[in-house]
Amino acid sequence: MIVAKNLEAALFALREHDDARVIQGGTDLMVEINFNHLKPTTMVSLRHIPELRTITRPDSNTISIGSGVPYSQLEIEPVASVLPALAQASRTVGSPQIRAAGSLGGNLGTCSPAGDTLPVMFALDANIHLQSADSQRTVSIHQFMTGVKRNVKRQDEIITAVDFPIIDGWQGYSKVGVRNAMVISVASACLVADHESGDVRLALGSVGPTIIRCRETEQWLKDNTSLTRNSVISPDIAREFGARASRECSPIDDHRSTAQYRRHAISILAARLLQKAYA
Amino acid sequence: MSMNEFYTLNVNGQSMQVQDSWVGESLLYVLRERLGLPGSKGACEQGECGSCTVLLDGQAVCSCLVMAATAVDSTIVTVEGLDAHGAELTDVQDAFVQQGAVQCGFCTPGLIVAIHHLLDENPQPSELEVKEAISGNICRCTGYGRIFAAVEQAVAVRKASHTS
Numbered sequence: 001m002i003v004a005k006n007l008e009a010a011l012f013a014l015r016e017h018d019d020a021r022v023i024q025g026g027t028d029l030m031v032e033i034n035f036n037h038l039k040p041t042t043m044v045s046l047r048h049i050p051e052l053r054t055i056t057r058p059d060s061n062t063i064s065i066g067s068g069v070p071y072s073q074l075e076i077e078p079v080a081s082v083l084p085a086l087a088q089a090s091r092t093v094g095s096p097q098i099r100a101a102g103s104l105g106g107n108l109g110t111c112s113p114a115g116d117t118l119p120v121m122f123a124l125d126a127n128i129h130l131q132s133a134d135s136q137r138t139v140s141i142h143q144f145m146t147g148v149k150r151n152v153k154r155q156d157e158i159i160t161a162v163d164f165p166i167i168d169g170w171q172g173y174s175k176v177g178v179r180n181a182m183v184i185s186v187a188s189a190c191l192v193a194d195h196e197s198g199d200v201r202l203a204l205g206s207v208g209p210t211i212i213r214c215r216e217t218e219q220w221l222k223d224n225t226s227l228t229r230n231s232v233i234s235p236d237i238a239r240e241f242g243a244r245a246s247r248e249c250s251p252i253d254d255h256r257s258t259a260q261y262r263r264h265a266i267s268i269l270a271a272r273l274l275q276k277a278y279a
Numbered sequence: 280m281s282m283n284e285f286y287t288l289n290v291n292g293q294s295m296q297v298q299d300s301w302v303g304e305s306l307l308y309v310l311r312e313r314l315g316l317p318g319s320k321g322a323c324e325q326g327e328c329g330s331c332t333v334l335l336d337g338q339a340v341c342s343c344l345v346m347a348a349t350a351v352d353s354t355i356v357t358v359e360g361l362d363a364h365g366a367e368l369t370d371v372q373d374a375f376v377q378q379g380a381v382q383c384g385f386c387t388p389g390l391i392v393a394i395h396h397l398l399d400e401n402p403q404p405s406e407l408e409v410k411e412a413i414s415g416n417i418c419r420c421t422g423y424g425r426i427f428a429a430v431e432q433a434v435a436v437r438k439a440s441h442t443s
Binding site: 001003023025026027029030031033034035038039040041042043045047048072094095096097098100101180181182 | 280281284286302303305324325326327329332335338339340341343344345346348349351352353393411412414415416417
Protein backbone atom coordinates (compact mmCIF):
# COMPACT_ATOMS: atom_id res chain seq x y z
CA MET A 1 0.00 0.00 0.00
CA ILE A 2 1.30 3.37 -0.99
CA VAL A 3 -0.59 6.12 0.80
CA ALA A 4 0.17 9.17 -1.34
CA LYS A 5 0.17 12.56 0.40
CA ASN A 6 0.29 14.52 -2.85
CA LEU A 7 -0.45 13.98 -6.52
CA GLU A 8 3.20 13.80 -7.53
CA ALA A 9 3.84 10.89 -5.15
CA ALA A 10 0.81 9.01 -6.47
CA LEU A 11 1.81 9.51 -10.11
CA PHE A 12 5.37 8.43 -9.37
CA ALA A 13 4.10 5.26 -7.63
CA LEU A 14 1.93 4.40 -10.63
CA ARG A 15 4.89 4.79 -12.97
CA GLU A 16 7.09 2.59 -10.78
CA HIS A 17 4.55 -0.22 -10.25
CA ASP A 18 2.75 -1.40 -13.35
CA ASP A 19 0.48 -3.65 -11.23
CA ALA A 20 -0.66 -0.68 -9.13
CA ARG A 21 -4.28 0.37 -8.91
CA VAL A 22 -5.62 3.57 -7.42
CA ILE A 23 -8.28 3.74 -4.72
CA GLN A 24 -10.19 6.83 -3.57
CA GLY A 25 -13.36 6.14 -1.52
CA GLY A 26 -13.36 2.42 -2.27
CA THR A 27 -17.14 2.05 -2.55
CA ASP A 28 -16.91 0.25 -5.92
CA LEU A 29 -13.48 -1.35 -5.70
CA MET A 30 -13.97 -2.88 -2.25
CA VAL A 31 -17.10 -4.71 -3.41
CA GLU A 32 -14.99 -6.39 -6.11
CA ILE A 33 -12.35 -7.30 -3.55
CA ASN A 34 -14.79 -8.48 -0.84
CA PHE A 35 -16.38 -10.87 -3.35
CA ASN A 36 -13.00 -12.19 -4.56
CA HIS A 37 -13.39 -10.79 -8.04
CA LEU A 38 -10.19 -8.85 -7.67
CA LYS A 39 -6.95 -9.60 -5.83
CA PRO A 40 -4.92 -6.41 -5.79
CA THR A 41 -1.19 -6.57 -5.16
CA THR A 42 -0.12 -2.94 -5.11
CA MET A 43 -2.55 -0.16 -4.19
CA VAL A 44 -2.07 3.58 -4.35
CA SER A 45 -4.42 5.41 -1.99
CA LEU A 46 -5.56 8.85 -3.14
CA ARG A 47 -7.58 9.56 0.03
CA HIS A 48 -5.05 11.90 1.58
CA ILE A 49 -4.30 14.05 -1.47
CA PRO A 50 -5.72 17.54 -0.82
CA GLU A 51 -5.20 18.65 -4.46
CA LEU A 52 -7.85 16.16 -5.56
CA ARG A 53 -10.45 17.54 -3.15
CA THR A 54 -10.61 21.13 -4.36
CA ILE A 55 -13.47 22.94 -6.10
CA THR A 56 -12.27 25.90 -8.18
CA ARG A 57 -13.53 28.41 -10.76
CA PRO A 58 -10.75 28.53 -13.39
CA ASP A 59 -12.82 31.15 -15.26
CA SER A 60 -16.24 32.72 -14.87
CA ASN A 61 -17.90 30.08 -17.10
CA THR A 62 -16.32 26.97 -15.60
CA ILE A 63 -16.39 25.08 -12.32
CA SER A 64 -13.67 22.48 -11.83
CA ILE A 65 -14.31 19.72 -9.32
CA GLY A 66 -11.49 17.58 -7.98
CA SER A 67 -11.87 13.85 -8.58
CA GLY A 68 -11.69 13.07 -4.87
CA VAL A 69 -14.63 15.28 -3.89
CA PRO A 70 -17.24 12.97 -2.34
CA TYR A 71 -20.90 12.96 -3.35
CA SER A 72 -21.80 14.41 0.06
CA GLN A 73 -19.96 17.60 -0.95
CA LEU A 74 -21.56 17.68 -4.40
CA GLU A 75 -25.04 17.77 -2.84
CA ILE A 76 -24.39 21.08 -1.09
CA GLU A 77 -22.96 24.54 -1.77
CA PRO A 78 -20.92 25.79 -3.53
CA VAL A 79 -21.81 23.09 -6.10
CA ALA A 80 -25.57 22.78 -5.67
CA SER A 81 -26.59 26.22 -6.99
CA VAL A 82 -24.13 26.15 -9.91
CA LEU A 83 -24.69 22.52 -10.94
CA PRO A 84 -28.13 21.58 -9.58
CA ALA A 85 -28.33 18.48 -11.79
CA LEU A 86 -25.06 17.20 -10.36
CA ALA A 87 -26.33 17.85 -6.83
CA GLN A 88 -29.58 16.00 -7.58
CA ALA A 89 -27.74 13.06 -9.14
CA SER A 90 -25.30 12.88 -6.22
CA ARG A 91 -28.11 12.81 -3.67
CA THR A 92 -29.55 9.69 -5.32
CA VAL A 93 -26.31 7.73 -4.94
CA GLY A 94 -26.49 4.85 -2.43
CA SER A 95 -26.85 5.95 1.19
CA PRO A 96 -25.30 8.71 3.32
CA GLN A 97 -22.47 6.28 4.14
CA ILE A 98 -21.75 5.67 0.44
CA ARG A 99 -22.03 9.37 -0.40
CA ALA A 100 -19.54 10.29 2.33
CA ALA A 101 -16.92 7.97 0.79
CA GLY A 102 -17.67 7.63 -2.94
CA SER A 103 -16.30 10.34 -5.22
CA LEU A 104 -16.86 11.98 -8.58
CA GLY A 105 -13.59 10.52 -9.88
CA GLY A 106 -14.61 7.07 -8.68
CA ASN A 107 -17.83 7.28 -10.67
CA LEU A 108 -15.68 8.00 -13.76
CA GLY A 109 -13.09 5.36 -12.92
CA THR A 110 -15.75 2.65 -12.59
CA CYS A 111 -17.62 4.05 -15.61
CA SER A 112 -20.78 2.00 -15.15
CA PRO A 113 -23.66 2.99 -17.47
CA ALA A 114 -25.63 3.33 -14.20
CA GLY A 115 -23.11 5.82 -12.74
CA ASP A 116 -25.38 8.61 -11.51
CA THR A 117 -23.14 11.60 -12.23
CA LEU A 118 -22.24 10.48 -15.77
CA PRO A 119 -25.44 11.62 -17.55
CA VAL A 120 -24.87 15.05 -16.00
CA MET A 121 -21.37 15.14 -17.49
CA PHE A 122 -22.72 14.03 -20.89
CA ALA A 123 -25.51 16.61 -20.93
CA LEU A 124 -23.13 19.42 -19.91
CA ASP A 125 -20.25 18.35 -22.21
CA ALA A 126 -17.86 18.07 -19.25
CA ASN A 127 -14.11 17.69 -19.73
CA ILE A 128 -12.01 15.18 -17.81
CA HIS A 129 -8.44 15.97 -16.72
CA LEU A 130 -6.04 13.04 -16.78
CA GLN A 131 -2.49 13.19 -15.52
CA SER A 132 0.47 10.82 -15.49
CA ALA A 133 4.02 11.31 -14.24
CA ASP A 134 5.07 12.40 -17.74
CA SER A 135 2.03 13.94 -19.36
CA GLN A 136 -1.36 15.49 -18.91
CA ARG A 137 -4.38 15.66 -21.17
CA THR A 138 -7.97 16.80 -21.18
CA VAL A 139 -10.58 14.52 -22.72
CA SER A 140 -14.22 15.25 -23.44
CA ILE A 141 -16.57 12.95 -21.51
CA HIS A 142 -17.91 11.83 -24.90
CA GLN A 143 -14.47 10.41 -25.75
CA PHE A 144 -13.68 9.30 -22.19
CA MET A 145 -16.34 6.60 -21.76
CA THR A 146 -15.98 3.84 -24.36
CA GLY A 147 -18.22 1.03 -23.08
CA VAL A 148 -19.62 -0.78 -20.06
CA LYS A 149 -17.06 -0.03 -17.32
CA ARG A 150 -14.55 1.00 -20.00
CA ASN A 151 -12.77 4.28 -20.50
CA VAL A 152 -9.64 5.72 -22.09
CA LYS A 153 -7.72 6.22 -18.83
CA ARG A 154 -4.37 4.44 -18.87
CA GLN A 155 -3.02 2.47 -15.89
CA ASP A 156 -0.43 5.16 -15.15
CA GLU A 157 -2.95 8.00 -15.24
CA ILE A 158 -5.06 9.56 -12.50
CA ILE A 159 -8.33 11.38 -13.10
CA THR A 160 -7.56 14.68 -11.39
CA ALA A 161 -10.60 16.87 -12.01
CA VAL A 162 -13.76 17.40 -14.05
CA ASP A 163 -14.55 20.76 -15.68
CA PHE A 164 -18.22 21.65 -16.02
CA PRO A 165 -19.43 24.68 -17.95
CA ILE A 166 -21.66 27.01 -15.95
CA ILE A 167 -24.75 27.62 -18.02
CA ASP A 168 -27.45 30.25 -17.95
CA GLY A 169 -30.48 28.01 -17.98
CA TRP A 170 -32.15 25.05 -16.33
CA GLN A 171 -30.78 21.59 -15.54
CA GLY A 172 -32.24 18.57 -13.82
CA TYR A 173 -31.66 14.86 -13.18
CA SER A 174 -34.25 12.12 -12.70
CA LYS A 175 -33.89 8.46 -12.01
CA VAL A 176 -36.12 5.41 -11.75
CA GLY A 177 -35.36 2.66 -9.26
CA VAL A 178 -37.24 0.31 -6.98
CA ARG A 179 -37.14 2.62 -3.96
CA ASN A 180 -35.77 5.97 -2.84
CA ALA A 181 -32.65 4.91 -0.97
CA MET A 182 -29.80 2.56 -1.84
CA VAL A 183 -30.77 2.13 -5.42
CA ILE A 184 -28.81 1.57 -8.59
CA SER A 185 -30.71 3.25 -11.40
CA VAL A 186 -32.97 1.27 -13.73
CA ALA A 187 -33.07 4.29 -16.03
CA SER A 188 -31.90 7.87 -15.57
CA ALA A 189 -31.87 11.13 -17.49
CA CYS A 190 -30.25 14.53 -17.30
CA LEU A 191 -31.69 17.45 -19.23
CA VAL A 192 -30.02 20.81 -19.70
CA ALA A 193 -31.86 23.78 -21.23
CA ASP A 194 -29.32 26.41 -22.24
CA HIS A 195 -31.25 29.69 -22.34
CA GLU A 196 -28.43 31.57 -24.01
CA SER A 197 -28.19 29.31 -27.08
CA GLY A 198 -31.75 27.98 -26.88
CA ASP A 199 -30.37 24.43 -27.01
CA VAL A 200 -31.77 21.52 -25.02
CA ARG A 201 -29.43 18.65 -24.28
CA LEU A 202 -30.50 15.22 -23.03
CA ALA A 203 -28.33 12.36 -21.75
CA LEU A 204 -29.59 8.95 -20.60
CA GLY A 205 -28.12 6.45 -18.13
CA SER A 206 -28.60 2.68 -17.67
CA VAL A 207 -30.11 2.29 -21.14
CA GLY A 208 -27.06 1.45 -23.24
CA PRO A 209 -23.41 0.38 -22.99
CA THR A 210 -22.41 4.01 -22.46
CA ILE A 211 -24.38 7.06 -21.43
CA ILE A 212 -26.45 8.06 -24.46
CA ARG A 213 -26.67 11.64 -25.71
CA CYS A 214 -29.92 12.00 -27.64
CA ARG A 215 -28.57 14.12 -30.50
CA GLU A 216 -31.43 13.30 -32.89
CA THR A 217 -34.10 14.09 -30.31
CA GLU A 218 -32.30 17.32 -29.44
CA GLN A 219 -32.17 18.29 -33.14
CA TRP A 220 -35.84 17.42 -33.61
CA LEU A 221 -36.77 19.75 -30.75
CA LYS A 222 -34.61 22.53 -32.18
CA ASP A 223 -36.18 22.14 -35.63
CA ASN A 224 -39.73 22.12 -34.31
CA THR A 225 -39.64 24.80 -31.62
CA SER A 226 -37.92 28.11 -31.01
CA LEU A 227 -37.32 27.98 -27.30
CA THR A 228 -36.59 30.98 -25.14
CA ARG A 229 -36.45 31.39 -21.38
CA ASN A 230 -40.20 31.97 -21.16
CA SER A 231 -41.40 29.29 -23.56
CA VAL A 232 -44.04 26.82 -22.51
CA ILE A 233 -43.81 23.21 -23.66
CA SER A 234 -47.09 21.78 -24.93
CA PRO A 235 -48.03 18.28 -23.78
CA ASP A 236 -47.79 17.08 -27.41
CA ILE A 237 -44.22 18.33 -27.80
CA ALA A 238 -43.23 16.82 -24.44
CA ARG A 239 -44.77 13.46 -25.35
CA GLU A 240 -43.08 13.36 -28.75
CA PHE A 241 -39.74 14.41 -27.19
CA GLY A 242 -40.03 11.52 -24.72
CA ALA A 243 -41.03 9.04 -27.41
CA ARG A 244 -38.08 10.02 -29.58
CA ALA A 245 -35.65 9.78 -26.65
CA SER A 246 -36.92 6.29 -25.83
CA ARG A 247 -36.24 5.24 -29.44
CA GLU A 248 -32.74 6.68 -29.32
CA CYS A 249 -31.59 4.51 -26.42
CA SER A 250 -30.65 0.83 -26.53
CA PRO A 251 -31.54 -0.83 -23.24
CA ILE A 252 -31.24 -4.53 -22.42
CA ASP A 253 -33.06 -6.99 -20.16
CA ASP A 254 -31.02 -7.72 -17.04
CA HIS A 255 -31.41 -8.56 -13.34
CA ARG A 256 -32.52 -5.00 -12.60
CA SER A 257 -35.23 -4.48 -15.21
CA THR A 258 -36.39 -5.12 -18.77
CA ALA A 259 -35.58 -3.28 -21.97
CA GLN A 260 -39.27 -2.59 -22.52
CA TYR A 261 -39.77 -1.01 -19.09
CA ARG A 262 -36.58 1.04 -19.43
CA ARG A 263 -37.77 2.49 -22.76
CA HIS A 264 -41.09 3.39 -21.17
CA ALA A 265 -39.35 4.97 -18.18
CA ILE A 266 -37.11 7.06 -20.46
CA SER A 267 -40.10 8.40 -22.41
CA ILE A 268 -41.68 9.59 -19.16
CA LEU A 269 -38.48 10.96 -17.60
CA ALA A 270 -37.50 12.91 -20.73
CA ALA A 271 -40.97 14.39 -21.20
CA ARG A 272 -41.24 15.43 -17.55
CA LEU A 273 -37.76 16.97 -17.47
CA LEU A 274 -38.52 19.00 -20.60
CA GLN A 275 -41.75 20.33 -19.12
CA LYS A 276 -40.05 21.13 -15.82
CA ALA A 277 -37.30 23.02 -17.65
CA TYR A 278 -39.86 25.45 -19.05
CA ALA A 279 -42.42 25.45 -16.22
CA MET B 280 -1.50 -13.36 -1.44
CA SER B 281 1.35 -11.58 0.26
CA MET B 282 0.73 -10.63 3.88
CA ASN B 283 3.23 -7.83 4.04
CA GLU B 284 1.25 -4.80 5.17
CA PHE B 285 2.21 -3.18 8.46
CA TYR B 286 0.49 -0.01 9.58
CA THR B 287 -1.02 1.84 12.51
CA LEU B 288 -4.64 2.86 12.86
CA ASN B 289 -6.09 5.36 15.29
CA VAL B 290 -9.19 3.61 16.64
CA ASN B 291 -11.30 4.96 19.49
CA GLY B 292 -8.46 7.23 20.58
CA GLN B 293 -5.87 4.45 20.66
CA SER B 294 -2.99 3.69 18.32
CA MET B 295 -3.37 0.12 17.13
CA GLN B 296 -0.80 -1.88 15.17
CA VAL B 297 -1.83 -4.04 12.23
CA GLN B 298 0.78 -6.59 11.24
CA ASP B 299 1.28 -9.12 8.44
CA SER B 300 -1.93 -8.21 6.72
CA TRP B 301 -3.06 -8.34 3.09
CA VAL B 302 -3.48 -5.05 1.24
CA GLY B 303 -7.07 -5.83 0.19
CA GLU B 304 -8.44 -6.28 3.73
CA SER B 305 -11.43 -4.10 4.59
CA LEU B 306 -11.51 -1.93 7.67
CA LEU B 307 -14.41 -4.07 8.91
CA TYR B 308 -12.28 -7.22 8.69
CA VAL B 309 -9.30 -5.58 10.39
CA LEU B 310 -11.44 -4.17 13.22
CA ARG B 311 -13.15 -7.48 13.91
CA GLU B 312 -10.48 -10.07 13.17
CA ARG B 313 -7.24 -8.28 13.93
CA LEU B 314 -8.03 -5.59 16.49
CA GLY B 315 -10.56 -7.40 18.68
CA LEU B 316 -13.41 -4.97 18.03
CA PRO B 317 -16.40 -7.10 16.96
CA GLY B 318 -19.03 -4.39 17.54
CA SER B 319 -19.20 -3.47 13.85
CA LYS B 320 -21.15 -6.21 12.09
CA GLY B 321 -20.50 -7.72 8.68
CA ALA B 322 -23.46 -8.76 6.57
CA CYS B 323 -23.67 -7.69 2.94
CA GLU B 324 -20.00 -6.69 2.40
CA GLN B 325 -21.16 -4.34 -0.37
CA GLY B 326 -22.40 -1.21 1.38
CA GLU B 327 -26.08 -2.09 1.18
CA CYS B 328 -26.91 -2.83 4.82
CA GLY B 329 -25.03 -0.35 7.03
CA SER B 330 -24.37 -2.88 9.84
CA CYS B 331 -20.66 -2.05 9.67
CA THR B 332 -21.05 1.74 9.97
CA VAL B 333 -18.16 3.51 11.71
CA LEU B 334 -17.01 7.12 11.88
CA LEU B 335 -13.99 7.83 9.70
CA ASP B 336 -12.66 11.36 10.22
CA GLY B 337 -16.09 12.25 11.59
CA GLN B 338 -18.05 10.86 8.63
CA ALA B 339 -20.32 7.83 8.90
CA VAL B 340 -19.10 5.28 6.35
CA CYS B 341 -19.43 1.55 5.70
CA SER B 342 -16.25 0.00 7.10
CA CYS B 343 -16.63 -2.96 4.71
CA LEU B 344 -15.96 -0.54 1.83
CA VAL B 345 -12.92 1.16 3.36
CA MET B 346 -9.61 -0.45 2.49
CA ALA B 347 -8.09 -0.62 5.98
CA ALA B 348 -4.56 0.31 4.94
CA THR B 349 -5.84 3.60 3.46
CA ALA B 350 -7.26 4.61 6.86
CA VAL B 351 -3.86 5.48 8.32
CA ASP B 352 -3.64 9.10 9.49
CA SER B 353 -7.41 9.06 9.99
CA THR B 354 -9.53 9.01 13.12
CA ILE B 355 -11.74 5.94 13.42
CA VAL B 356 -14.55 5.62 15.95
CA THR B 357 -16.47 2.35 16.23
CA VAL B 358 -19.60 1.60 18.24
CA GLU B 359 -17.30 0.52 21.09
CA GLY B 360 -15.74 3.99 21.17
CA LEU B 361 -18.79 6.24 21.23
CA ASP B 362 -18.60 8.66 24.14
CA ALA B 363 -21.14 7.74 26.84
CA HIS B 364 -19.90 10.62 29.04
CA GLY B 365 -19.11 8.28 31.91
CA ALA B 366 -22.39 6.36 31.78
CA GLU B 367 -22.65 2.70 30.80
CA LEU B 368 -24.67 3.45 27.69
CA THR B 369 -24.75 6.46 25.38
CA ASP B 370 -27.99 8.44 25.23
CA VAL B 371 -28.83 6.82 21.88
CA GLN B 372 -28.11 3.30 23.17
CA ASP B 373 -30.23 4.00 26.25
CA ALA B 374 -33.08 5.25 24.05
CA PHE B 375 -32.89 2.04 21.97
CA VAL B 376 -33.25 -0.03 25.16
CA GLN B 377 -36.04 2.13 26.59
CA GLN B 378 -38.04 2.14 23.35
CA GLY B 379 -37.50 -1.53 22.48
CA ALA B 380 -35.83 -0.56 19.20
CA VAL B 381 -33.85 -3.82 19.17
CA GLN B 382 -35.07 -7.21 18.03
CA CYS B 383 -32.42 -9.50 16.63
CA GLY B 384 -29.87 -6.76 17.25
CA PHE B 385 -27.66 -7.32 14.25
CA CYS B 386 -28.27 -3.93 12.64
CA THR B 387 -28.21 -2.10 15.98
CA PRO B 388 -24.51 -1.12 16.18
CA GLY B 389 -24.62 0.41 12.71
CA LEU B 390 -27.81 2.30 13.51
CA ILE B 391 -26.36 3.56 16.80
CA VAL B 392 -23.31 4.97 15.00
CA ALA B 393 -25.41 6.49 12.20
CA ILE B 394 -27.78 8.14 14.68
CA HIS B 395 -24.93 9.50 16.80
CA HIS B 396 -23.49 11.02 13.64
CA LEU B 397 -26.86 12.53 12.73
CA LEU B 398 -27.55 14.05 16.16
CA ASP B 399 -24.01 15.40 16.54
CA GLU B 400 -24.41 17.29 13.25
CA ASN B 401 -28.10 18.09 13.51
CA PRO B 402 -29.54 17.97 17.07
CA GLN B 403 -33.13 18.72 15.92
CA PRO B 404 -33.65 16.62 12.79
CA SER B 405 -36.98 16.57 10.96
CA GLU B 406 -38.67 13.22 10.32
CA LEU B 407 -37.39 13.28 6.73
CA GLU B 408 -33.86 14.04 7.89
CA VAL B 409 -33.96 11.07 10.29
CA LYS B 410 -35.25 8.81 7.53
CA GLU B 411 -32.57 9.97 5.12
CA ALA B 412 -29.83 9.64 7.75
CA ILE B 413 -30.64 5.97 8.39
CA SER B 414 -31.61 5.13 4.80
CA GLY B 415 -28.36 3.18 4.50
CA ASN B 416 -29.08 1.02 7.56
CA ILE B 417 -31.33 -1.93 6.92
CA CYS B 418 -33.36 -3.47 9.76
CA ARG B 419 -35.45 -6.51 8.86
CA CYS B 420 -37.12 -6.97 12.25
CA THR B 421 -38.51 -3.78 13.70
CA GLY B 422 -40.21 -2.05 10.79
CA TYR B 423 -38.33 1.04 12.02
CA GLY B 424 -41.21 2.39 14.15
CA ARG B 425 -39.41 1.86 17.43
CA ILE B 426 -36.14 3.06 15.96
CA PHE B 427 -37.80 6.39 15.10
CA ALA B 428 -39.23 6.47 18.64
CA ALA B 429 -35.71 5.93 20.02
CA VAL B 430 -34.35 8.80 17.92
CA GLU B 431 -37.17 10.99 19.20
CA GLN B 432 -36.28 10.10 22.79
CA ALA B 433 -32.57 10.78 22.24
CA VAL B 434 -33.39 14.16 20.69
CA ALA B 435 -35.61 15.04 23.66
CA VAL B 436 -33.01 13.91 26.21
CA ARG B 437 -30.27 15.96 24.56
CA LYS B 438 -32.52 18.99 24.33
CA ALA B 439 -33.42 18.71 28.02
CA SER B 440 -29.79 18.34 29.07
CA HIS B 441 -28.84 21.44 27.05
CA THR B 442 -31.58 23.61 28.50
CA SER B 443 -31.25 22.44 32.10
